[in-house]
Structures are given as C-alpha cells and as structure tokens.
Amino acid sequence: MMGNPNSEEKRLQEEMLETILLGERVIKMAEEGESSKVDCRELGRKVQVVCDNLRSVVRVVSGGQCVNERPIRRIVGEVSKNLERTLALVRKCKKHGGVLRQVFSMTTTADFRKVWSLLESSIGDMVWLLSILDSKEGTNVSLPPIASNDPILAWVWSLTYTLQLGQPKDRADAATELGSLARDNERTKFIILEEGGVPPLLKLLKEPSSPDAQVAAANALSTITTNQDRVVHFIVDSHAVPSIVQVLADSPMRVRVSVANLVSSLVDQHVHAREEFVRANVTRPLVSLLSVDTVLSDPMSVRASLHSLVLNLSNVCLATSDGSIRPSTHHRRDKDKDFESPDLLNKLKISCAKALWKLSKHCLLSCKKITETKGLLCLAKIIESQTGELQFNCLMAVMEISAVAESNADLRRTAFKRTAPAAKAVLDQLLRVAPEETDPSLQIPAIKAIGSLARNFSGKVPEVLGPLVAQLGNRDVDVASEAAIALGKFVCPDNYNCIDHSKAILELDGIPKLMTLLQKNDRQQVHGLKLLCYLALNVGNSKILEQERALNTLERFARPVQAHYPDLKDLLEKAMHHLTLYQPGAQLHRQPLGL
Template identity: 80%
Template structure:
C-alpha cells in the first residue's frame, strides 16, 4: 500500500475539499443579496448577480460530482476554486461600493467604475468557463477534453496535465495508457513540465496504474512516463520513495510480463541514477533478486522473442550498474545473490550494450570494494569461483577487446581490486602494462591510474608490483606516454613517482632518464595539482640518491 500522499483521500480530506467549495458558494450568495439591494447602477449590479448565480450553480454541481467520485485528483479543483473565490471577492468589493454611494456622487461613481464592471464581468465569465471545463472533465467518465480552461489560457501545459491526470483516474484502460504516454511525452526533456506533473498530482495516478496488472500496455506506458518524469529530477524521485512506492515497483518487476519488466527495470535505473535515497530504498526492497534472476534466466524456454529477451537483460544489467554506484548495501546484495558470477558469464558470452552494462556494473561494485575491505574480501576473494570468473573476464576484455568503451571499465575494475593481489602477479600486471602503450590516450591513462593503485604506498605489495612493471618493460611505455601533452599526463607522472620511490635504484629508470623527465614536468603539473608537491619532491630526492652525478646537474625546482 502506497503511503502518503494518499491517492485515496481520507474523509477529513474530503470534508476539507467540500468546505473549500462551500466558501465561495456562501460568498456568492452574499454578493447576490447585496446586488439586489444596490440602487445604482442597478442594471450592472443585476447582471453581476446573474453571473454570480451561474458560478454558484456550477460550484454546487462540482460538489455533487466530487462527492460521488472516488480517487479524484483534488489539485485542479482547488486551483480553480481558489481562483473563483478571488473573483467573487472582487465582485463583492465592487458591489459594496455601489451600496455606499448615493446622491450627486452616485453619477460620478458610475462613470468612473464602468471599466471595473467590465473587468469583473470578464473575471466571472472566466470562472464560469473554468468550472464548466472541470465539470466536463469529471462528467465525461474518462477525463478526456481537448479544450483549454481560461485559467490555463496562458499555460496550456497545465490544462493538458490536468486532463491526462483525470484520464489516468477515470478513463478506460486504453485511454489511461494513452494518457500516461502523453504525460511522458510532455515530460521528456522539459524540467518545468516534470515539476508541473508532480505538483499537479500526476505522479500518484501513474504509480497506481503501474501497480494494476489488468493492462500490460498501460503498465508499460506508466513506467515509461515515470522514467521521463524522474530523469534529472531529485524531487520527483524523493516523492516516489517517500510515497512508499518502491516495494510496488519491485513487485511489478518480479511478476509482470517481460515487456513490462523492461520498462520497470528502466525506471529502477532512472531512479537509482538520480538519488542515493532511491538506491538504499531499492536495496531494502531486495530489487537485486529479481534483477539477477532475470539476467540469469534462460529465456529460451519462455513465449519471448530474441529481441525482447535482449531488452530485458540490457535493462536489468543497467539497473544493477546504476544501483551499484557508490552504494555499499546494494553491492553487498548483488554479490550475495551470486550476481558477480552472472555478470561474468554475460561479459564472456554477450556483446554490445548488454556486455557494456555488465562491465559497468562490475566496475561500480569493484569501486565500492576498493574503499571497503570487508566487501573486497567477501566478494573478490581470489579463490572464490565468482571472483575468479570476474577477474578472468576483466583481463580478457583488456587484452582482446578493441573498443575503449569496454576496455576502460575493465581496467578501472582491476585497478580498484589492486589490494587483493599479493606478491608478483604478472598475469594481472602484464595486460595493464601493455595498455600504457595504447594509441587511445584515455585507455593508456586509465592503465596508468590502475597501475598507480598497485604501486602506491598504501598497497602493502607495492614493491613487488613495481618490480613486475620493470620486468614487463613498463618503463619505456610509460615514458612514451609522458611525452604526450595531455590533460591526463598527471596520472603517468604519479605512476613514475611511485616507481621512483619503490625501485629508484633500477638501471632502467636511469637509462630512460626518469629524473630529467620528472624535473621537466614537475613545475607545470604542480601548478595545477599543488597536492602532488610532496610526492614529486620525494620522488626527485629518491632518484637523485641513486643516479651518479645527478646532484651536480640538478637545478632547484622550488619544491
């Protein structure tokens, strides 16, 4: 059951709406009585009274319709009734002036208020038009209406949102699916419209439509609309979470037709990408279980097309990717449900977007494990079958795939797991060293970043890993990378500094003129990255100790 705000108004809320409708009715009756008592201008006052009477009659009709309608969106009613109340109050103020003036002043007053009467008549006509539009919507039983109420004449989006929202609540399944599609189209690439849909009560009917299993087409339309509305909107995602709708979304993901699950998995991705609160709430609702199950399922035995089967897996893999981003609890759930083994198998056997999404999920899980030793030991223990399968596939991608979009997340994931490797591991270090010479600067830079995590002082086995890089001829490749004038040059310099600290007595470093290279790049890089000052100073000092004659020729760098 979705929590507050409740789509089913409580009795006291219904009474509050009736009271809000009763206010302008009583005010209107007062205006009519005063207009009848006014002496001049009699004709104008009588006309106003007649228009107010029509407005009051329509207000009473709204009361009757609302009292007999369940789950109706109150927001448009309150907006319209609020505007009607203001217009009746303006009418009352004008009528009062008519009653106060008399004698010689009456003629003068009537001349100066002709424009006022015209303005108030126009306002009352607008109020009547708004109420007629509202009654047409509510009486139509499906919420369809192509006209615009006067209140929305300057902002048609408002009327469209109201119309589609009422269709979601009152229409037939086909009409409701179309209304959800229209709301989704309005929300696409328009942040203001997303806020209007939320503020005008359009999100809750979409969530309710998503829950109902009678029409898969309507569920798909509702999920797609919610994806568009939640994209780049923290406030909408927060509203959905605080409405306790996440368990319902997970339930629909687990027991709906496959085409519905695709859209719902996309909704999970959109919400998880947008807000940490959503990620945590999805973890509590155990969304990892249906996602991993769908990824693992042999869908060849289900009434499913290859295209739809691929769509399901692509969307589920993306959802796992977005859920894993910086979320420890989500990563734990995924690894506990054998998600890593599933991801490894897909990386091995699939290609394209599905393979990429699985790689991105592994990359995010590894990034969280990098800063959490418990997860790293539990999920990526090298002797565990799942961890071994993942590492094998990451290394295979780095070595065999040519697409940088695939290589980069694999390299990042290996780098995040650097602390898991003890002693010399050339089978792991080797593929990374090879990528230092990649013609794609982004790939080469990521390899430098990953290797930096193997040889940084925080890594207990940094010396052994540094020796492995030397033995694999990594220094010449690194020095070639440093000759490329690129914004990511700093990563190669950090790697060189770590190597200088760990194996500074190496002849290779001397032969490749590592000291001269550091001296040449230290000052400009330090200007942009002052936090590296100490690292550069220590590396330069260390190399100076081991290279003959270096002290005689070295120029002070002010480090």
C-alpha cells in the same frame, strides 16, 4: 506544491462550500443594489451560474471518486477571487449616506464590464473542469481561461484526470502523452509533479489488468524523473518503492523491461533511492531475470541458491539442471509468449544489467546483495558470452562493485576472494577484455575494475599486471591513462605489496611505455607522473629508470604539472630526491622544485 493528505489544508469540500456561500452573498447584495440595478441583476444571474457549477463539482468530488485536487483548488481559488471582486462592486451599488461617500462609491460601465469578464472566465473554467470530470472519451484538448497564459497546465490537468477516470486504453494513451510532454523540457517535469501527475502514474503502474498501461506509466515515470531529484524524493517518500519492486517481480516481460528502466532512472540520481530499493530487495528479481537462459558454472550450488531465490519471486522462473534459469510452467498466459521473443529477452537483460550497474554505484548494501545472490557469477558469464550493450552494462556493474570493494575491505575479501569461483570468473573476464577488446568503452571499465582490486593481489602477479602494462601503449589516450591510474593503485604506498608489483612492472617493460605515454599530451601527464613517482620511490635503484632518463622526465614536467596539481609537489620532490641517490652526478645539476 502538491497537497499533502496529512497537511492542515482545508478539505476541498469545505473550500468549495465557502466559495458557494460567498457567491450567495454576492447574489443577495446584487438584488439589493439601488444604483445600476440592471447591471447588478445581470451580475447576480452570472454568479448564480458559477454557484450551480460549483455545486456540480462538489457532487463529483463527494461521489467517492479519487480525483486530483490540485486543478480544482486552483480553479476554485481563482473563482473565489473573482467573486470577491464582484462583491466589492455590487456593494458600491447600495445606498450610502452623504455626498462624499456617494462620490467614492460611484461605479462605471467599465467596472461592470471588467467584473463581467472575470465571471465569464470563472464559468469557462468550471465548465472545462466539469467536462473533464464527466468525460468518458479521454483527454479534453480545450483550454480553460485560467491556463490561457500557460497552456501546459491544461494538458497536464486533463491528462491526469484521464489517468484517473478514463478507460484502460485512454489511460495508457494519457501516460504516454505525459511522458512526451515531460521530454520537452525540465519545467514540464516540475509542473507534472506540482500538479499531481505522479501519483496516478504510480497507481496505474501497479494495476495488472492492462500491461500496455503499465508500460506507458513506467516509461512516463522514467522520463519525468530524469534530472529531477524532487520527483525521485516524492516517489520514495510516497512508499512506492516496494510496489515497483513487486511489479518487476511479477509482471509480463515487456512490463519488466520498462520497470527495470524506471529503477535505473530512479537509483541513478540519489543514494537515498538506491538504499530504499535495496531494502525492498530489488536485487533478487534483477539478478534472477538477468540469469534467465544463462548457464552458470558450479551448477549444483547455483541450482540450490537460485532455485530458492526464484521461488521467492512467485515461481516466475526455475533453475534447470544445467545451472541456467528458465521460465517455469507456472504463470503462463502472455508471460510465456514474451519469453518466445529473443529480442524482448535481450532487452530485459540489458535493462536489468543497467539497473544493477546503477544500484551498485557508491552503495555498499547493494553490492553485498548482488554478490550474495550469485550476481558476480552471472555478470562474468554474460561478459564472456555476450556483446554490445548487454556486455557493456555488465562490465559497468562489475566496475562499480569493484569500486565499492576498493574502499571496503570486508566486501573485497568476501566477494573478490581469489579462490572463489565467482571472483575468479570475473577476474578472468576483466583480464581478457582489457587486452583483447578494441572498444575503449569496454576496456576502460575492465581496467578500472582491475585497479580497484589491486590490494587483493600479493607477490608478483604478471598475469594481472601484464594486460595493464600493455595498455600503457594503447593509441587511445583515455585507455592508456586508465591503465596508468590502475597500475598506480598497485604500486602506491598504501599497497602492502607495492615493491613486488613495481619490480614486476619493470620486468614487463613498463617504463618505456610509460615514457611514451608522458609525451602524448598534458591531460595524461598527471596520471603517468604519479605512476613514475611511485616506481621511483619503490625501485629507484633500477638501471632501467636511469636508462630511460626518469629523473630528467620528472624535472621537465614537474613545474607545469604542479601549477595545476599543487598537491603533487611533495610526491614529486620525494621521487626526484630518491632518484638522485642512485644516479651519479645528478645532485650537482638538479635545482630545487620550488625555484
């Protein structure tokens, strides 16, 4: 694992000094050798070259430059082992008493050749290391002997040193190359972390002098962190989150796009990362940037809240009189040039919306922050006015916030209070998207969000239930299944208004559509059957249930479904028993489910 500055490991200089002293012992003993004198002297000269190279590395490391210690430690450790082998060999060349001891201390030409080869490898490693540390030309593509069996090590080491010591363009190229290497396989991502490649990328990300390098660093980190919890933990534990948020809040637009993508990658994998970013107030710049050029309703209140919001972001954007957010005259330079590109602005919004979506997943604190910063109103407006990936990301964000609100009554009552402008705007868009869109990837999150908010609706609400009931007959079985799941949340026993909602579903001709759904395939049966069971328990005396042969349907599907979902047995039994109370003669023919 990469060296921790707070660990009890030896200081690198001390480690190299010990290796140099070991080399001096080898040289002295080689000079004192009484057998194989010529070979011993040659080994001594070779060891002298190794020691000279070690001293050169010590001077570089002691010169105040911040360099990655991992490759140096690896190479010095290998050099030390080779010197130990050399010492053992030259020790045998000293005069020993007794014939038997002389026999056991005999050396061969093969022994010298092997040690000679090891010293050559050590010199090659040291020369490669010095060429990297002294290079002003960017990445060294040569291969040191220590990495002959694993060339990726040399690439990572070389690129890491270029990140730390190279010129701005070389550093940007090195970050891009690291990202490309990481894209190849998961092992490379692990090596980049282990060999010290992440800290210089984080440092490069924070340097405003080269936006190109910042973009390359953010993109590389996004790739390296994908499916790598250890990298995410390392970044969070390194206290890099506040710095990432600061770069997002105060950088050119093209940098912000990449940083927002990095935030998405980090928070998508671990709740710990989500919480750290929320504590660093990442929702503020994300909502602010998503609101750029978006006209919001209720302009007076929005102008006041968002104006104070954006002022906290170093005056990057200002709220205008129509309730939209536009770039301020402050912070000119290439930031304003970025705003002149509609494509770049659209990419920025897409990235910010995705980050908000990933932040909201299973994170109550994040959802509260988003709703407190007019985030819901902004998401609703974009869902209404935009299409494609931006609209999708905003829908997914609303879906995740709604899912958290489903299990948190306080958030549900405050953020989704039906009389609140933001909540009304969101619900209007959900009820529009669910029936009007033809793309299942848009319909499904809208339907899920409505279902998550089921407890917010009292009495009969046909305007809410109607779009869901209509989707029970959707040709896409996934959309129809999600509609059944959502309706199930309206009529389940946990919902105080389940009776009224059940009556409304019957009045909207939901039963025939539900029966059609149950005929489609096995994958959808469990959701449809649960909905039918709830309806049977709530409005079992309805004639439409008898006309549509609901009892027969439950009996037909009960056993095969129970085989895969045994926890549904009690619900099915209760529903069928309830229906038999209202259907004459049903008790005479019905067999218990367990038989």
